[in-house]
Amino acid sequence: MKIRNLRLLPLLGLTSLISLNAAAVTVEHKPTDQIIIKFDNANVEGNSQARTLSTRLNKKLAFVRKTSQGSYVFRLPSRENFSSVKAYLKVLKAISGIKYAEADQMMFAINDLAVPPTEGIVGTKKPIYDLQWHYFEPVGGMNADGAWNQLDSSDSVVNVAVLDTGITAHPDLDANVIGGTDMITAQSISNDGDGRDADPSDPGDWVSRGECYLGSKASNSSWHGTHVSGTISAFTNNSAGVAGVGYNKINIVPVRILGKCGGYTSDIADAIVWAATGEDNPNKAQVINMSIGGAGSCNATYQQAIDTAVAAGTTIVVAAGNSDDDAGNYTPASCNNVISVASTNRAGGRAYYSNYGDVVDLAAPGGETSTGARNGVLSTLNEGTTVPAAPTYAYYQGTSMAAPHVAAVAGLLYVKKPSVTPTEVKTILTSTARAFPDSCVQCGSGILDAGAAIAALDGSVTPTEPAAPSNFTAIAGAGTVTLNWSDQSTNETGFYIEKRRKFSNQWGTYRSVVRAAADSTSYQDSVFGGTYQYRIRSQNSTGDSAWVVSGEVSVSRN
Known part of the structure; x- marks a missing residue:
């Protein structure tokens, strides 16, 4: 199948692009006000347990809910530093009848290190696909059209769940968005006036200085989930806007897990199970993308949810993190049964911020806007600084941007072979990754190669190398x-x-x-x-x- 006229895609009449850095993780544990406890008895009464445990801790606990994995969530009176929470956990772990006790850590998708928007301005008559170097450039790109060339009109359409800030309306994305849900329990971070519901819309995650914890910075809404979703499945070949790697063969199932000040691990774990198992979800996901993270190694809550999803046949792709550090120190990058993705720049080397290490499986283009806004990853966004406004496009950088490239190609493997397993997907993606053209130490097996990955499925025969013009x-x-x-x-x-x-x-x-x-x-x-x-x-x-x-x-x- 030939890919026609992708260089003639205008900007939907919008006048400019924004350029920001979308960081996937924070360096240290942030304060939290929740604890996750798994009891030996699977059916304890939450409120009575809260009263008993409050006495043991000399700290009032309130029962919040029971999770899909059978653990219980309790809330402290206020957010406390991780050192204080660790002290409570030590006491709880020593109590008979408690299998484990963990901090209900906050996960994040934070915007910082902003590049001045003027560096990203593009006239309305300029083509947009040509700016998505991360798809097609031979040095730093991921050979997207090599995969597209192997698609057929008879191929099935699959679902990729994006666990993130939710999604905003965008004419270059709406047609490929189905279903979804809001898994945020706490109204204090939901920012939409209620708890969990069936509406995955992103109302904005802006915060004031000190709103999240003492000393926390103010920030505008990130629209992070919209950007990630566009990379996976923006409408392609529609003579408008950007292209998505999924080439109209992937539907986005938006799952809102991050609001003001981030999101709780307990909600995210439930979201993983919801997206993968199809329970109360008519749009079961073949792939889950998690461009999120927080400090610390993988905990039991995450690992149990991930194992449940993989057992249901769902591949999970996660960002390695943006802390220029060993990804083994961050979660969910350090969890088993995930595909952990580092970030490369336009030269094909490790982006300066990207995490690395033994837990990283492969790398993908994540951009590096410090060398110029257009060296970031271009995708769908929203112009609002707080609440949603007009749709637009923006350059972001981060492992948050690298992961959806991999998630989309994983989705295309399911498109071509619906029976493919998560283990097979990981093996294909890592074994077909091409060598790094620039330095990327401990970045996994190489840079994502979409065309080679699809061609390797079931040993398919690849076309011969083309002749030079x-x-x-x-x-x-x-x-x-x-x-x-x-x-x-x-x-x-x-x-x-x-x-x-x-x-x-x-x-x-x-x-x-x-x-x-x-x-x-x-x-x-x-x-x-x-x-x-x-x-x-x-x-x-x-x-x-x-x-x-x-x-x-x-x-x-x-």
Whole structure:
């Protein structure tokens, strides 16, 4: 299947893009006011237990609810530092009849290290898919069109659950969103006036300074779940906006687990089970994406929920974390039976913030906006600073952005083979990842390669490597360069074009110009005056052909 005209996608009439960093985790344990307890007796009475345990702790506990895994959640009078909560846990663990006691830790998707929005501004007539370098560039990209080329109209559609801040309305995403739920129990963080319900809409997660705990920072709403969802399943080939890796074969099931100040582990664990088992959920997910995290190694609450989901045939993809640290110190990245994803930059090396370590399975493009806003990951977002406003697009960076690339390809494996197992999915993704072109120590087996992953399913035969284009010329005009070439292949999925400029008689580095469609044989590039050189190569799911370089071309100002 040829991918047609993806380079001609306009911006839905919107005037600008935002650029922020979406961090997946925090460095240290944050205060919490809840505790999770598993009793030997599976059917204790919660309120009476709260009274008994309050006496033992000399601290009033209130019973909140029983979880889907049979543990019980109790609330303290107020949020306390983790050191204080650990002291309570020590007492509880020594009580006969208690199997385990854990802090109900807060998980986060926090926005910080903002890049000035002006660096991300793009005119309304500029193409958008061309800005999604993370899909197609041969150095830092993940070969999305290599996977798309192997899809067929008869392939089934699958569900990917996005456990995050919920979702906002977006014309480039709405058609691929089904069902969903709000799993946030506490009204203090839900920000929608109630507890759990069937509405996964994101009302915003903005906070004031000190609202979450002493010294916590103020922040605007992140719309994190909308951004993650767009990478997985923004509507593709609709002549508008961005593309999603799922290429209209993946439905998003939004599950709201994060509100103001984050979300509780107990709610997230229930959300995992809800999404995977199909109990009270008519849209069972084949894949779960969790671009979230918090400090500490995997606890029993998380692990039990994850094991339940995997046993139900669901693959779980998680962000490794953004703390430039060993991912084994963070959760859920350190849990068993997940695919833990590190982040690479546009050069294919480890992004400066990305966690690493033995628990990391592979890496995927997560961007690095510190080197320029457009070096981040572009996806769907919302313009509101607090409550939802108009839909837009934004560059974010983070392992939060890397994970959905992997989750989407995992979803495509289910599209091609509905009976594939989570173990098979993990093996295929890690074994087909390509080598890092730049330094990425302890980042797993390599960079996600979507085309190779789909081709490896059941030993499918991959197309032969495409031939290089020929007769590649660059012809100068006033403020433009017209590129022409001959197509030597019948099996390419597109052409990569890059250029470099000469400064003081020295060439700069090559920069991406466009990802031209497979049926293209020409392209016009708008430039300032100067001397340029262009290069082109073709690509399919097997790989890239050799670069073909044009001669120098001198361009006058228009």
